Amino acid sequence: MSKDPLIELKSVAKSFRRDKQDLLVLSDLALSVYSGEIVAVLGKSGSGKSTTLKVALGLTMPDSGSVKAFGRPVSAPVPKMTMVFQNFALMPWLTVLQNVELGLEAMGVSKQERRQRALKAIDIVGLDGFESAYPRELSGGMSQRVGFARAIVVEPRVLLMDEPFSSLDILTADNLRNDLLDLWQERQTHIEAMVFVTHNIEEAALMADRILIFGINPGNVIAEIKVDLSHPRREQSEAFDALVDKIYSAMTAPSSQRAMTGSTFKVIGLGYRLPKVSISELSGLMEAICFEDRPDKVELHELADDLLLGVDDLFPITETLEILRFAKVSSGKIELTPAGLHFAQGDIQEQKALFASQLTRYVPLARHIRRVLDERPDHMAKEERFLRELEDSLSEEGAEEVLATVIEWGRYAEIFAFDYKAGILSLENPD
Numbered sequence: 001m002s003k004d005p006l007i008e009l010k011s012v013a014k015s016f017r018r019d020k021q022d023l024l025v026l027s028d029l030a031l032s033v034y035s036g037e038i039v040a041v042l043g044k045s046g047s048g049k050s051t052t053l054k055v056a057l058g059l060t061m062p063d064s065g066s067v068k069a070f071g072r073p074v075s076a077p078v079p080k081m082t083m084v085f086q087n088f089a090l091m092p093w094l095t096v097l098q099n100v101e102l103g104l105e106a107m108g109v110s111k112q113e114r115r116q117r118a119l120k121a122i123d124i125v126g127l128d129g130f131e132s133a134y135p136r137e138l139s140g141g142m143s144q145r146v147g148f149a150r151a152i153v154v155e156p157r158v159l160l161m162d163e164p165f166s167s168l169d170i171l172t173a174d175n176l177r178n179d180l181l182d183l184w185q186e187r188q189t190h191i192e193a194m195v196f197v198t199h200n201i202e203e204a205a206l207m208a209d210r211i212l213i214f215g216i217n218p219g220n221v222i223a224e225i226k227v228d229l230s231h232p233r234r235e236q237s238e239a240f241d242a243l244v245d246k247i248y249s250a251m252t253a254p255s256s257q258r259a260m261t262g263s264t265f266k267v268i269g270l271g272y273r274l275p276k277v278s279i280s281e282l283s284g285l286m287e288a289i290c291f292e293d294r295p296d297k298v299e300l301h302e303l304a305d306d307l308l309l310g311v312d313d314l315f316p317i318t319e320t321l322e323i324l325r326f327a328k329v330s331s332g333k334i335e336l337t338p339a340g341l342h343f344a345q346g347d348i349q350e351q352k353a354l355f356a357s358q359l360t361r362y363v364p365l366a367r368h369i370r371r372v373l374d375e376r377p378d379h380m381a382k383e384e385r386f387l388r389e390l391e392d393s394l395s396e397e398g399a400e401e402v403l404a405t406v407i408e409w410g411r412y413a414e415i416f417a418f419d420y421k422a423g424i425l426s427l428e429n430p431d
């Protein structure tokens with residue numbers, strides 16, 4: 001591994017304009033990528049992972065800080081660096097070959113060389129024989145392979161990947177991951193380093209030499225884990241289990257902010273991006289924990305295994321349980337609070353009452369909606385009223401998602417009702 005980093009971000013800050021208050025997405029971010037390594041980036045949705053990749057690539061300019069690629073300051077899209085996205089927008093009217101050639105055309109490569117290089121890239125990603133197929137004839141996994149071919153045909157030195165496997169089914173993702181690792185180890189390309197964003201802890205543990213964990217609000221790297229297991233890594237080994245444990249612990253370590261306030265619980269504000277989690281997921285998880293042999297010491301990764309849940313599904317649920325103070329998570333373990341235990345063992349009416357009280361106590365948005373409805377003579381309010389407020393701190397889409405979530409929770413708890421057609425919140429059901 002050479003000493004000079006291929007990518008070097010220092011003290012990077014980035015915010016996005018909002019109506020009233022700017023949203024600080026990245027702050028004091030430092031990150032380096034060296035030749036010869038695969039780096040995984042893990043972190044909650046909204047922690048600025050995609051933004052970080054775009055900054056490294058020169059697609060997005062930071063507000064401050066220094067960004068260097070191959071030793072030079074970045075001020076425009078960096079040649080020799082490409083990005084693979086979750087879903088590649090393939091041109092439906094072009095064949096696989098033409099789709100792969102597209103990027104080279106823009107670079108002014110001659111027709112003959114384009115063809116030659118595209119054929120080679122298609123071969124490398126295992127799509128030999130599909131050159132003249134159209135995107136509609138391809139499965140999800142094959143389309144993503146075309147995406148990879150399009151990225152490697154320009155002979156990048158660094159390959160950035162933003163959740164490249166997350167839209168694929170488990171077997172397809174597994175297959176593509178293994179092929180990518182083979183490619184990497186056999187040095188079939190010019191790629192010197194790969195960086196990928198993932199929600200999947202196992203995926204990070206399987207592939208990466210170094211794992212960076214992003215914290216949120218604002219986003220930056222809160223932990224780094226070096227992995228020295230050789231490839232191919234066996235998922236059924238003690239060393240692999242230990243690594244997964246370590247990642248879980250790092251992702252669930254109490255934040256310094258929480259440690260400072262002395263509270264082990266998360267305190268959230270009105271515009272907090274509530275995880276998109278349903279009541280059945282919350283109650284299902286609490287009940288599952290309650291039924292474990294040692295409900296006071298449940299390992300998150302074992303729980304995920306037992307429930308056949310991916311981590312991207314598990315974390316939003318555990319975060320919500322923490323917000324509602326139904327559970328406490330630390331060092332990779334989850335434990336129900338007395339309220340959580342009570343909920344898990346209660347009947348439907350008890351559960352609803354308990355949920356209502358936790359919701360109005362610990363979720364400011366639910367409390368706020370309830371107060372507005374209480375104060376109005378007709379006990380009604382349009383959802384727009386709350387959406388506009390949320391848009392101070394969330395995007396339009398984010399605001400809609402958060403309101404929909406709190407409405408689902410509030411209706412279940414019967415602290416308010418909602419008429420979907422009219423978009424009106426009220427204290428009583430309109431019918």
Ligand SMILES: Nc1ncnc2c1ncn2[C@@H]1O[C@H](COP(=O)(O)OP(=O)(O)O)[C@@H](O)[C@H]1O
Pocket residue numbers: 016017025043044045046047048049050051052395398
């Ligand atoms: N172009 C943009 N304009 C406004 N807000 C943005 C833009 N891109 C990202 N954001 C916001 O920045 C935050 C971080 O986004 P992102 O980098 O996509 O996070 P991640 O990839 O970790 O989920 C989110 O709150 C998102 O809504």
Ligand SMILES: [Mg+2]
Pocket residue numbers: 049050051162
């Ligand atoms: Mg993202």
